[in-house]
Amino acid sequence: MSVRFCQSCVLPDSRPGIEIGADGVCNACKGHSDNRSSIDWAGRGQALERLFRGAKARKAAYDCIVPVSGGKDSFWQVAKCLEMDMKVLAVTWRSPGRNALGQANLDRLVALGVDHIDFSIDPSVEARFMKKTLIETGSSAVPMHLAIFAIPMRIAVQMRVPLIVWGESPFMEYGGQKGDSDLDLLNHAWLKRHGILQGREALDWAGDELTTAELAAYCPPAEEEFRQAQVRSIFMGYYLQWDPAESLRVAEANGFRRRPEGPKIGLYDYADIDCDFISVHHWFKWPKFGFTRLFDNLALEIRNGRMSRDEALAIIGRLGDQRPDADIARACDFMGLSAAEFAALEEKFRDHDVWTARDGRWIIDGFPVESRDWPAVPMERAA
Structure with missing residues (x-):
């Protein structure tokens, strides 16, 4: 199966719930632009x-x-x-x-x-x-x-x-x-x-x-x-209209504090910061579906008019897959899993309809970012 990426945002049709029409635009973008403009x-x-x-x-x-x-x-x-x-x-x-x-x-x-x-x-x-x-x-x-x-x-x-x-x-x-x-x-x-x-x-x-x-x-x-x-x-x-920027403004006015070290996974230094295990859940979107938490965040920024698609793709290229190694180690310790067992699970759930084996690496055909180092995953490392 060839993965298609929305030409308006950056989400792939491998993401559950996302469908991309003949015009190259996903249903989430259409729902945001069409439905919201007509909502009373x-x-x-x-x-x-x-x-x-x-x-x-x-x-x-x-x-x-x-x-x-x-x-x-x-x-x-x-x-x-x-x-x-x-x-x-x-x-x-x-x-x-x-x-x-x-x-x-x-x-x-x-x-x-x-x-x-x-x-x-x-x-x-x-x-x-x-x-x-x-x-x-x-x-x-x-x-x-x-x-x-x-x-x-x-x-x-x-x-x-x-x-x-x-x-x-x-x-x-x-x-x-x-x-x-x-x-x-x-x-x-x-x-x-x-x-x-x-x-x-x-x-x-x-x-x-x-x-x-x-x-x-x-x-x-x-x-x-x-x-x-x-x-x-x-x-x-x-x-009420849902906008991460507005909810952040209200939260900070009422005492909320961001993560001082910057984003853990994704784009925001204020999201997914209260728990050290949630990033492990988000990480598995990568082998399973070929996108990361970052894609979700960037899609919202694009739909809310704060970023262009080209700017979003540049951020994806710069930040890479954001594998949360420290949180993975904490979660594995809590669950009683070894690093090798966790790596085996990553490969167990790699979707071969999304990822293609080529020249000793896993790649995603049609990935919207050209990068030397990713999204290709060396198969010997994966194994």
Whole structure:
């Protein structure tokens, strides 16, 4: 299979959810330029206000739950909810890879004036679960995403909180499946059809390594239970225009701090900085799909008019694949994997429809950047 790269941004059609038309432009770019220009943002803002008024009318202990990590988007979500006079319960799945900067930013977020639940899962369970999903699917982040979604949903049901306010709408920002019409909702139907969970529920992972009891924290409430509790679970990015630059401005005005060493992976020194394991998840996009976190970031910059495609390609050529060696070592130590075992997994999940073996190297035909050193990967190193 020949990989095609969008001629408007830089994303390949090997990225899940991306389709490139005959005009060479991907569906995410078309959705951004066509749909957003016709969206009645004032009307959607008013709809959000009505949702918030309805939630407050329920007179629960909290008007809404905001799932937070301590990143810039969390600050933006919380600040917006507080600005609209919502009583917020912030809920966090505590990553076993949380670092000092992540903790400091989370502390500053809570200091904005919210109650907060910091939910930890047994680290031995997390380690075994991460290792299992990495070996079977090439993603160490399946447990993370299961927990991020399930924990706030369960707490909302148990505490009768009427509304959960998530951040960006992934389909609107990155493209998605045809038929994704409920772009505002993160519910059971959304969880079932979106690829980040590998098409499996938490209990599907039970077996010799993990018991059903150990996986309980990763399970959302039953769909009927969620419906009976009358919890609404929305993407704020559907109702308010989502822009990383604006959310960063709001976050920094409220105490958020960037990574002083610069970007860890990708373009931004303010993204994916709270956890030392998330970069390992992003890294596997490279062998599996032939793009990196950097491509996602640059695509957003192009769509928001802050960068040309040529400028983005120059940055890709300069930064290379950004293999996060230090974080890989930390994650391997946590999971109990050797460096050789990790390297073998990189090759296990290399997609041969994306990568072509030629002259002793793996290459990507049609890659939009001409570079002497990459994206070619020496096969002897890969082995």
